[in-house]
Amino acid sequence: MPLTVRAARLDDAPAICALLNEVDVLEIGHPETDLHTVEADLKHPEADLPQNSWLALAGDGTLVAYGLLWDESYAERIDVDHYVLPGHQDAGLRLLDRMEARAAAKAAANGVRRAVVHLNLNSAPTMDTALLEARGWRVVRRYHVLTRTVAPATDPAPVPPPGVRLRDCTAESDRRIAHDLLQRSMAEHFDFQPTGYETWLEDPANADLDWSLVWIAHLDGVGDVGALLARNDREAMGWIPTLGVLADARGRGLGGLLLRHAFAVFAERGRDVVGLGVDTDNESGAPALYERHGMAVHFAVHTWEITLPAPG
Structure with missing residues:
Protein backbone atom coordinates (compact mmCIF):
# COMPACT_ATOMS: atom_id res chain seq x y z
CA MET A 1 0.00 0.00 0.00
CA GLY A 136 22.00 2.25 17.31
CA TRP A 137 19.38 3.40 19.83
CA ARG A 138 19.73 2.21 23.43
CA VAL A 139 17.79 2.61 26.68
CA VAL A 140 19.47 5.08 29.06
CA ARG A 141 16.75 5.77 31.64
CA ARG A 142 13.54 4.35 33.06
CA TYR A 143 10.55 6.32 34.36
CA HIS A 144 7.38 5.28 36.10
CA VAL A 145 4.00 6.91 35.76
CA LEU A 146 2.46 6.53 39.21
CA THR A 147 -1.18 6.90 40.22
CA ARG A 148 -3.20 6.95 43.41
CA THR A 149 -6.92 7.04 44.12
CA VAL A 150 -8.12 10.00 46.21
CA ALA A 151 -11.36 10.87 47.97
CA PRO A 152 -12.46 13.60 50.41
CA ALA A 153 -13.00 11.05 53.19
CA THR A 154 -9.49 9.60 52.93
CA ASP A 155 -7.54 12.67 51.86
CA PRO A 156 -8.30 15.65 54.11
CA ALA A 157 -6.16 18.76 53.82
CA PRO A 158 -2.96 18.24 55.86
CA VAL A 159 -2.12 20.61 58.70
CA PRO A 160 1.38 22.08 58.17
CA PRO A 161 3.77 21.60 61.09
CA PRO A 162 4.87 24.62 63.11
CA GLY A 163 7.05 26.98 61.10
CA VAL A 164 5.77 25.78 57.72
CA ARG A 165 3.23 27.54 55.52
CA LEU A 166 1.75 26.74 52.12
CA ARG A 167 0.37 29.38 49.74
CA ASP A 168 -0.96 29.28 46.21
CA CYS A 169 0.40 31.30 43.32
CA THR A 170 -2.56 33.43 42.31
CA ALA A 171 -0.27 36.47 42.79
CA GLU A 172 2.09 37.20 39.86
CA SER A 173 5.08 37.61 42.19
CA ASP A 174 4.52 34.13 43.60
CA ARG A 175 4.35 32.62 40.11
CA ARG A 176 7.88 33.79 39.43
CA ILE A 177 9.03 32.44 42.79
CA ALA A 178 7.44 29.05 42.12
CA HIS A 179 9.06 28.86 38.68
CA ASP A 180 12.46 29.70 40.18
CA LEU A 181 12.06 27.11 42.95
CA LEU A 182 11.11 24.37 40.50
CA GLN A 183 13.96 25.25 38.16
CA ARG A 184 16.52 25.21 40.99
CA SER A 185 15.20 22.06 42.67
CA MET A 186 15.12 20.13 39.38
CA ALA A 187 18.48 21.37 38.06
CA GLU A 188 20.42 18.22 38.98
CA HIS A 189 17.86 15.83 37.52
CA PHE A 190 18.55 13.76 34.43
CA ASP A 191 17.57 15.43 31.15
CA PHE A 192 16.53 18.69 32.82
CA GLN A 193 16.54 21.63 30.41
CA PRO A 194 16.46 25.07 32.11
CA THR A 195 13.72 27.40 30.88
CA GLY A 196 13.32 31.10 31.64
CA TYR A 197 10.05 32.31 33.12
CA GLU A 198 8.88 34.26 30.06
CA THR A 199 9.77 31.40 27.71
CA TRP A 200 7.97 28.97 29.98
CA LEU A 201 4.83 31.13 29.96
CA GLU A 202 4.89 31.28 26.16
CA ASP A 203 4.42 27.52 25.96
CA PRO A 204 0.77 27.02 24.90
CA ALA A 205 0.55 24.16 27.40
CA ASN A 206 0.78 26.80 30.15
CA ALA A 207 -1.65 29.29 28.60
CA ASP A 208 -4.57 28.20 30.79
CA LEU A 209 -2.61 27.16 33.87
CA ASP A 210 -4.70 27.30 37.04
CA TRP A 211 -2.39 29.10 39.44
CA SER A 212 -4.56 28.13 42.40
CA LEU A 213 -3.13 24.62 41.80
CA VAL A 214 0.48 25.77 42.19
CA TRP A 215 1.74 25.96 45.76
CA ILE A 216 4.86 27.22 47.50
CA ALA A 217 6.20 25.80 50.78
CA HIS A 218 7.67 28.44 53.10
CA LEU A 219 9.92 27.57 56.03
CA ASP A 220 10.15 30.19 58.78
CA GLY A 221 13.67 31.49 59.20
CA VAL A 222 14.73 30.06 55.83
CA GLY A 223 12.25 31.32 53.24
CA ASP A 224 10.51 29.72 50.27
CA VAL A 225 12.03 26.28 49.77
CA GLY A 226 9.73 24.16 47.61
CA ALA A 227 6.86 24.17 45.14
CA LEU A 228 4.36 21.87 43.48
CA LEU A 229 2.69 22.44 40.12
CA ALA A 230 -0.57 20.56 39.53
CA ARG A 231 -2.99 20.51 36.59
CA ASN A 232 -6.66 19.65 36.41
CA ASP A 233 -7.05 19.71 32.62
CA ARG A 234 -6.51 16.01 31.87
CA GLU A 235 -9.61 13.92 31.36
CA ALA A 236 -8.06 10.76 32.74
CA MET A 237 -6.75 12.10 36.06
CA GLY A 238 -5.46 15.04 38.06
CA TRP A 239 -1.81 15.49 37.18
CA ILE A 240 1.30 16.71 39.01
CA PRO A 241 3.95 17.67 36.42
CA THR A 242 6.52 18.91 38.92
CA LEU A 243 7.27 18.78 42.64
CA GLY A 244 10.57 20.12 43.94
CA VAL A 245 12.20 21.00 47.25
CA LEU A 246 15.56 22.75 47.41
CA ALA A 247 18.36 20.38 48.44
CA ASP A 248 19.12 22.19 51.72
CA ALA A 249 15.49 21.87 52.86
CA ARG A 250 14.96 18.19 52.06
CA GLY A 251 14.33 15.67 54.81
CA ARG A 252 11.82 17.91 56.64
CA GLY A 253 8.66 16.36 55.18
CA LEU A 254 7.92 19.29 52.88
CA GLY A 255 7.61 17.19 49.72
CA GLY A 256 5.11 14.91 51.44
CA LEU A 257 3.18 17.91 52.76
CA LEU A 258 2.87 19.41 49.29
CA LEU A 259 1.86 16.04 47.85
CA ARG A 260 -0.85 15.43 50.46
CA HIS A 261 -2.13 18.97 49.95
CA ALA A 262 -2.46 18.29 46.21
CA PHE A 263 -4.30 15.01 46.92
CA ALA A 264 -6.76 16.85 49.17
CA VAL A 265 -7.44 19.63 46.66
CA PHE A 266 -7.94 17.21 43.79
CA ALA A 267 -10.32 15.12 45.91
CA GLU A 268 -12.24 18.25 46.86
CA ARG A 269 -12.58 19.11 43.16
CA GLY A 270 -14.11 15.73 42.42
CA ARG A 271 -11.10 13.86 41.08
CA ASP A 272 -10.71 10.21 42.01
CA VAL A 273 -7.23 9.55 40.57
CA VAL A 274 -4.02 11.61 40.70
CA GLY A 275 -0.89 10.80 38.69
CA LEU A 276 2.69 11.91 38.12
CA GLY A 277 5.91 10.72 36.50
CA VAL A 278 9.18 9.93 38.29
CA ASP A 279 12.69 8.96 37.24
CA THR A 280 13.37 5.59 38.88
CA ASP A 281 17.04 6.61 39.36
CA ASN A 282 16.14 9.93 40.98
CA GLU A 283 18.63 10.52 43.80
CA SER A 284 16.48 13.01 45.74
CA GLY A 285 14.36 10.23 47.26
CA ALA A 286 11.27 11.02 45.17
CA PRO A 287 10.37 7.39 44.25
CA ALA A 288 10.36 6.37 47.92
CA LEU A 289 8.37 9.49 48.85
CA TYR A 290 5.63 8.66 46.36
CA GLU A 291 5.55 5.01 47.42
CA ARG A 292 5.14 6.03 51.08
CA HIS A 293 2.15 8.12 50.07
CA GLY A 294 0.35 5.26 48.38
CA MET A 295 1.26 5.83 44.74
CA ALA A 296 1.70 2.75 42.56
CA VAL A 297 3.04 2.07 39.06
CA HIS A 298 0.53 2.73 36.29
CA PHE A 299 3.02 2.05 33.48
CA ALA A 300 6.73 2.35 32.74
CA VAL A 301 8.52 4.53 30.18
CA HIS A 302 12.01 4.06 28.75
CA THR A 303 14.20 6.88 27.49
CA TRP A 304 15.96 5.75 24.31
CA GLU A 305 19.08 7.57 23.10
CA ILE A 306 21.11 7.76 19.92
CA THR A 307 24.19 9.89 19.21
CA LEU A 308 24.48 11.18 15.66
CA PRO A 309 27.35 13.14 14.06
CA ALA A 310 26.38 16.63 12.97
CA PRO A 311 27.03 17.26 9.25
CA GLY A 312 29.76 19.66 8.25
Whole structure:
Protein backbone atom coordinates (compact mmCIF):
# COMPACT_ATOMS: atom_id res chain seq x y z
CA MET A 1 0.00 0.00 0.00
CA PRO A 2 1.48 3.42 -0.92
CA LEU A 3 2.59 5.69 1.91
CA THR A 4 2.50 9.49 2.03
CA VAL A 5 4.78 11.42 4.38
CA ARG A 6 4.19 15.11 5.02
CA ALA A 7 4.50 17.74 7.74
CA ALA A 8 1.75 18.14 10.32
CA ARG A 9 -0.62 21.11 10.41
CA LEU A 10 -2.65 22.44 13.30
CA ASP A 11 -5.85 21.09 11.75
CA ASP A 12 -4.32 17.59 11.92
CA ALA A 13 -4.61 17.69 15.73
CA PRO A 14 -7.81 15.56 15.94
CA ALA A 15 -6.31 12.82 13.73
CA ILE A 16 -3.05 12.89 15.70
CA CYS A 17 -4.98 12.71 18.98
CA ALA A 18 -6.94 9.71 17.67
CA LEU A 19 -3.69 7.95 16.70
CA LEU A 20 -2.12 8.61 20.10
CA ASN A 21 -5.20 7.28 21.86
CA GLU A 22 -5.12 4.16 19.68
CA VAL A 23 -1.52 3.69 20.79
CA ASP A 24 -2.59 4.33 24.42
CA VAL A 25 -5.17 1.55 24.20
CA LEU A 26 -2.61 -0.89 22.83
CA GLU A 27 0.07 0.05 25.40
CA ILE A 28 -1.84 0.76 28.63
CA GLY A 29 -5.35 -0.50 27.96
CA HIS A 30 -7.30 2.76 27.59
CA PRO A 31 -6.98 6.23 25.98
CA GLU A 32 -5.30 8.98 27.99
CA THR A 33 -4.39 11.65 25.41
CA ASP A 34 -6.35 14.92 25.37
CA LEU A 35 -6.85 17.03 22.25
CA HIS A 36 -5.67 20.22 23.95
CA THR A 37 -2.35 18.52 24.78
CA VAL A 38 -1.77 17.66 21.12
CA GLU A 39 -2.76 21.18 20.07
CA ALA A 40 -0.34 22.69 22.60
CA ASP A 41 2.51 20.63 21.12
CA LEU A 42 1.66 21.77 17.59
CA LYS A 43 1.31 25.42 18.67
CA HIS A 44 4.57 25.53 20.61
CA PRO A 45 6.77 28.47 19.50
CA GLU A 46 9.65 26.06 18.85
CA ALA A 47 7.54 23.52 16.94
CA ASP A 48 8.33 24.76 13.37
CA LEU A 49 5.95 22.18 11.95
CA PRO A 50 7.17 22.30 8.31
CA GLN A 51 10.66 21.28 9.46
CA ASN A 52 10.09 19.36 12.70
CA SER A 53 6.92 17.29 12.29
CA TRP A 54 6.00 14.27 10.18
CA LEU A 55 2.82 12.35 9.41
CA ALA A 56 2.76 8.98 7.63
CA LEU A 57 -0.54 8.29 5.90
CA ALA A 58 -1.57 4.98 4.36
CA GLY A 59 -3.04 4.91 0.87
CA ASP A 60 -6.57 5.35 2.20
CA GLY A 61 -5.52 8.47 4.12
CA THR A 62 -5.37 6.76 7.53
CA LEU A 63 -2.73 8.22 9.84
CA VAL A 64 -0.42 5.37 10.90
CA ALA A 65 2.64 7.18 12.32
CA TYR A 66 3.50 10.59 13.74
CA GLY A 67 6.73 12.27 14.74
CA LEU A 68 7.64 15.59 16.35
CA LEU A 69 11.06 17.06 17.14
CA TRP A 70 11.96 19.95 19.44
CA ASP A 71 15.17 21.54 20.63
CA GLU A 72 15.19 23.11 24.09
CA SER A 73 18.93 22.92 24.69
CA TYR A 74 20.09 24.89 21.62
CA ALA A 75 23.10 22.59 21.81
CA GLU A 76 23.49 18.83 21.30
CA ARG A 77 20.42 17.55 23.20
CA ILE A 78 17.44 17.02 20.90
CA ASP A 79 14.08 15.47 21.83
CA VAL A 80 11.67 13.57 19.60
CA ASP A 81 8.24 11.99 19.92
CA HIS A 82 7.40 8.99 17.75
CA TYR A 83 4.17 6.99 17.52
CA VAL A 84 3.39 4.16 15.10
CA LEU A 85 0.72 1.50 14.80
CA PRO A 86 2.04 -2.06 15.15
CA GLY A 87 1.35 -3.15 11.58
CA HIS A 88 3.12 -0.16 10.05
CA GLN A 89 6.73 -0.44 11.19
CA ASP A 90 7.91 0.56 7.71
CA ALA A 91 6.13 3.88 8.17
CA GLY A 92 7.75 4.27 11.58
CA LEU A 93 11.18 3.73 10.04
CA ARG A 94 10.46 6.26 7.30
CA LEU A 95 9.76 8.86 9.96
CA LEU A 96 12.83 7.87 11.99
CA ASP A 97 15.00 8.45 8.92
CA ARG A 98 13.72 12.00 8.67
CA MET A 99 13.80 12.67 12.40
CA GLU A 100 17.39 11.52 12.79
CA ALA A 101 18.51 13.59 9.80
CA ARG A 102 16.73 16.66 11.14
CA ALA A 103 18.21 16.17 14.62
CA ALA A 104 21.73 16.05 13.17
CA ALA A 105 21.03 19.18 11.11
CA LYS A 106 19.68 21.00 14.20
CA ALA A 107 22.82 20.13 16.14
CA ALA A 108 24.97 21.48 13.31
CA ALA A 109 22.94 24.69 13.29
CA ASN A 110 23.50 24.92 17.05
CA GLY A 111 27.25 24.85 16.45
CA VAL A 112 27.96 21.45 18.02
CA ARG A 113 29.49 18.33 16.52
CA ARG A 114 26.86 15.78 17.47
CA ALA A 115 23.19 15.34 18.29
CA VAL A 116 22.26 13.38 21.40
CA VAL A 117 18.66 12.45 20.67
CA HIS A 118 16.17 11.23 23.27
CA LEU A 119 12.88 9.41 22.67
CA ASN A 120 10.50 8.35 25.44
CA LEU A 121 8.54 5.17 24.78
CA ASN A 122 6.30 2.93 26.82
CA SER A 123 8.27 -0.06 28.14
CA ALA A 124 6.12 -2.28 25.89
CA PRO A 125 5.63 0.05 22.92
CA THR A 126 3.87 -0.32 19.61
CA MET A 127 7.25 0.44 18.00
CA ASP A 128 9.37 -2.64 17.34
CA THR A 129 12.33 -1.87 19.61
CA ALA A 130 14.54 -4.35 17.75
CA LEU A 131 14.39 -1.90 14.85
CA LEU A 132 15.54 0.90 17.16
CA GLU A 133 18.42 -1.19 18.48
CA ALA A 134 19.49 -2.06 14.93
CA ARG A 135 19.81 1.68 14.24
CA GLY A 136 22.00 2.25 17.31
CA TRP A 137 19.38 3.40 19.83
CA ARG A 138 19.73 2.21 23.43
CA VAL A 139 17.79 2.61 26.68
CA VAL A 140 19.47 5.08 29.06
CA ARG A 141 16.75 5.77 31.64
CA ARG A 142 13.54 4.35 33.06
CA TYR A 143 10.55 6.32 34.36
CA HIS A 144 7.38 5.28 36.10
CA VAL A 145 4.00 6.91 35.76
CA LEU A 146 2.46 6.53 39.21
CA THR A 147 -1.18 6.90 40.22
CA ARG A 148 -3.20 6.95 43.41
CA THR A 149 -6.92 7.04 44.12
CA VAL A 150 -8.12 10.00 46.21
CA ALA A 151 -11.36 10.87 47.97
CA PRO A 152 -12.46 13.60 50.41
CA ALA A 153 -13.00 11.05 53.19
CA THR A 154 -9.49 9.60 52.93
CA ASP A 155 -7.54 12.67 51.86
CA PRO A 156 -8.30 15.65 54.11
CA ALA A 157 -6.16 18.76 53.82
CA PRO A 158 -2.96 18.24 55.86
CA VAL A 159 -2.12 20.61 58.70
CA PRO A 160 1.38 22.08 58.17
CA PRO A 161 3.77 21.60 61.09
CA PRO A 162 4.87 24.62 63.11
CA GLY A 163 7.05 26.98 61.10
CA VAL A 164 5.77 25.78 57.72
CA ARG A 165 3.23 27.54 55.52
CA LEU A 166 1.75 26.74 52.12
CA ARG A 167 0.37 29.38 49.74
CA ASP A 168 -0.96 29.28 46.21
CA CYS A 169 0.40 31.30 43.32
CA THR A 170 -2.56 33.43 42.31
CA ALA A 171 -0.27 36.47 42.79
CA GLU A 172 2.09 37.20 39.86
CA SER A 173 5.08 37.61 42.19
CA ASP A 174 4.52 34.13 43.60
CA ARG A 175 4.35 32.62 40.11
CA ARG A 176 7.88 33.79 39.43
CA ILE A 177 9.03 32.44 42.79
CA ALA A 178 7.44 29.05 42.12
CA HIS A 179 9.06 28.86 38.68
CA ASP A 180 12.46 29.70 40.18
CA LEU A 181 12.06 27.11 42.95
CA LEU A 182 11.11 24.37 40.50
CA GLN A 183 13.96 25.25 38.16
CA ARG A 184 16.52 25.21 40.99
CA SER A 185 15.20 22.06 42.67
CA MET A 186 15.12 20.13 39.38
CA ALA A 187 18.48 21.37 38.06
CA GLU A 188 20.42 18.22 38.98
CA HIS A 189 17.86 15.83 37.52
CA PHE A 190 18.55 13.76 34.43
CA ASP A 191 17.57 15.43 31.15
CA PHE A 192 16.53 18.69 32.82
CA GLN A 193 16.54 21.63 30.41
CA PRO A 194 16.46 25.07 32.11
CA THR A 195 13.72 27.40 30.88
CA GLY A 196 13.32 31.10 31.64
CA TYR A 197 10.05 32.31 33.12
CA GLU A 198 8.88 34.26 30.06
CA THR A 199 9.77 31.40 27.71
CA TRP A 200 7.97 28.97 29.98
CA LEU A 201 4.83 31.13 29.96
CA GLU A 202 4.89 31.28 26.16
CA ASP A 203 4.42 27.52 25.96
CA PRO A 204 0.77 27.02 24.90
CA ALA A 205 0.55 24.16 27.40
CA ASN A 206 0.78 26.80 30.15
CA ALA A 207 -1.65 29.29 28.60
CA ASP A 208 -4.57 28.20 30.79
CA LEU A 209 -2.61 27.16 33.87
CA ASP A 210 -4.70 27.30 37.04
CA TRP A 211 -2.39 29.10 39.44
CA SER A 212 -4.56 28.13 42.40
CA LEU A 213 -3.13 24.62 41.80
CA VAL A 214 0.48 25.77 42.19
CA TRP A 215 1.74 25.96 45.76
CA ILE A 216 4.86 27.22 47.50
CA ALA A 217 6.20 25.80 50.78
CA HIS A 218 7.67 28.44 53.10
CA LEU A 219 9.92 27.57 56.03
CA ASP A 220 10.15 30.19 58.78
CA GLY A 221 13.67 31.49 59.20
CA VAL A 222 14.73 30.06 55.83
CA GLY A 223 12.25 31.32 53.24
CA ASP A 224 10.51 29.72 50.27
CA VAL A 225 12.03 26.28 49.77
CA GLY A 226 9.73 24.16 47.61
CA ALA A 227 6.86 24.17 45.14
CA LEU A 228 4.36 21.87 43.48
CA LEU A 229 2.69 22.44 40.12
CA ALA A 230 -0.57 20.56 39.53
CA ARG A 231 -2.99 20.51 36.59
CA ASN A 232 -6.66 19.65 36.41
CA ASP A 233 -7.05 19.71 32.62
CA ARG A 234 -6.51 16.01 31.87
CA GLU A 235 -9.61 13.92 31.36
CA ALA A 236 -8.06 10.76 32.74
CA MET A 237 -6.75 12.10 36.06
CA GLY A 238 -5.46 15.04 38.06
CA TRP A 239 -1.81 15.49 37.18
CA ILE A 240 1.30 16.71 39.01
CA PRO A 241 3.95 17.67 36.42
CA THR A 242 6.52 18.91 38.92
CA LEU A 243 7.27 18.78 42.64
CA GLY A 244 10.57 20.12 43.94
CA VAL A 245 12.20 21.00 47.25
CA LEU A 246 15.56 22.75 47.41
CA ALA A 247 18.36 20.38 48.44
CA ASP A 248 19.12 22.19 51.72
CA ALA A 249 15.49 21.87 52.86
CA ARG A 250 14.96 18.19 52.06
CA GLY A 251 14.33 15.67 54.81
CA ARG A 252 11.82 17.91 56.64
CA GLY A 253 8.66 16.36 55.18
CA LEU A 254 7.92 19.29 52.88
CA GLY A 255 7.61 17.19 49.72
CA GLY A 256 5.11 14.91 51.44
CA LEU A 257 3.18 17.91 52.76
CA LEU A 258 2.87 19.41 49.29
CA LEU A 259 1.86 16.04 47.85
CA ARG A 260 -0.85 15.43 50.46
CA HIS A 261 -2.13 18.97 49.95
CA ALA A 262 -2.46 18.29 46.21
CA PHE A 263 -4.30 15.01 46.92
CA ALA A 264 -6.76 16.85 49.17
CA VAL A 265 -7.44 19.63 46.66
CA PHE A 266 -7.94 17.21 43.79
CA ALA A 267 -10.32 15.12 45.91
CA GLU A 268 -12.24 18.25 46.86
CA ARG A 269 -12.58 19.11 43.16
CA GLY A 270 -14.11 15.73 42.42
CA ARG A 271 -11.10 13.86 41.08
CA ASP A 272 -10.71 10.21 42.01
CA VAL A 273 -7.23 9.55 40.57
CA VAL A 274 -4.02 11.61 40.70
CA GLY A 275 -0.89 10.80 38.69
CA LEU A 276 2.69 11.91 38.12
CA GLY A 277 5.91 10.72 36.50
CA VAL A 278 9.18 9.93 38.29
CA ASP A 279 12.69 8.96 37.24
CA THR A 280 13.37 5.59 38.88
CA ASP A 281 17.04 6.61 39.36
CA ASN A 282 16.14 9.93 40.98
CA GLU A 283 18.63 10.52 43.80
CA SER A 284 16.48 13.01 45.74
CA GLY A 285 14.36 10.23 47.26
CA ALA A 286 11.27 11.02 45.17
CA PRO A 287 10.37 7.39 44.25
CA ALA A 288 10.36 6.37 47.92
CA LEU A 289 8.37 9.49 48.85
CA TYR A 290 5.63 8.66 46.36
CA GLU A 291 5.55 5.01 47.42
CA ARG A 292 5.14 6.03 51.08
CA HIS A 293 2.15 8.12 50.07
CA GLY A 294 0.35 5.26 48.38
CA MET A 295 1.26 5.83 44.74
CA ALA A 296 1.70 2.75 42.56
CA VAL A 297 3.04 2.07 39.06
CA HIS A 298 0.53 2.73 36.29
CA PHE A 299 3.02 2.05 33.48
CA ALA A 300 6.73 2.35 32.74
CA VAL A 301 8.52 4.53 30.18
CA HIS A 302 12.01 4.06 28.75
CA THR A 303 14.20 6.88 27.49
CA TRP A 304 15.96 5.75 24.31
CA GLU A 305 19.08 7.57 23.10
CA ILE A 306 21.11 7.76 19.92
CA THR A 307 24.19 9.89 19.21
CA LEU A 308 24.48 11.18 15.66
CA PRO A 309 27.35 13.14 14.06
CA ALA A 310 26.38 16.63 12.97
CA PRO A 311 27.03 17.26 9.25
CA GLY A 312 29.76 19.66 8.25
